[in-house]
Amino acid sequence: DAGVIQSPRHEVTEMGQEVTLRCKPISGHDYLFWYRQTMMRGLELLIYFNNNVPIDDSGMPEDRFSAKMPNASFSTLKIQPSEPRDSAVYFCASSLVGQGKGYTFGSGTRLTVV
């Protein structure tokens, strides 16, 4: 298995632009999570899905953030418009309930908003 695949690995964009981060979870996993990591706030859960349905989006910081999971093999996190304070590493993770092996994280997308 190729693991959780995120793209792009790095994204540099100007303030006000739309940014779309992509994630392909491990095949067969039924949970998908989006996290944001910064030095100041550590790992923050933004939103998670179960069987493609959003379960908890209380961590999404503002209406500028949105996430979708149109099918079991793809999810996106969109920021529009982007701001410098959105600069962080964004991780996607997936898991299979009952597997007992925790989450598998992708390698992350480092976002820089200038």
Next chain:
Amino acid sequence: QQQVKQSPQSLIVQKGGISIINCAYENTAFDYFPWYQQFPGKGPALLIAIRPDVSEKKEGRFTISFNKSAKQFSLHIMDSQPGDSATYFCAAKTSGSRLTFGEGTQLTVNP
């Protein structure tokens, strides 16, 4: 009550020494306690995990000690190596819920 408190924030250990990272929780419904290891530029990776029905779990040089009455658990890295230098996160969850992560500990093992 969903929080997991982790300490220390950073830790420097000499090669061959023992690294100890501690976590505390409040929610007694937590039933799964994993530790994640994160190297620079990578996502966190599951290192070792324990369930509350045992007090200790060992995998190679890594041991989790679990104290249910004190609501604390810790990671011990024996014979620490420079390659162990990474950020370590403890976490906890209840059945069917999401993981709650600690704040992370940056471990540096000096040669």
